[in-house]
Amino acid sequence: MERTDSETQHQGVQDPGARLAVLRTEHRDLDTAIDALRSMAAPDQLQLARLKKRKLRLKDEIAVLEDMRVPDIIA
Structure with a gap:
């Protein structure tokens, strides 16, 4: 069975x-979504919290991938 690109x-x-x-x-898209949600008259606090949490998870994953790209240098 072949895997799709998303898998x-x-x-x-x-x-x-x-x-x-x-x-x-x-x-970046989450930044835009969070800003749009905040600008609403009565923002959904639960949705806002979920978006922020997802953004933090992405930031962590980005940091891991960036660390993998930079080789360790032994001094």
């Missing part, structure tokens, strides 16, 4: 550089 992305098999670009885009 490959979710299982971490995708190229780390491409995955990093996807995560950065999603992180």
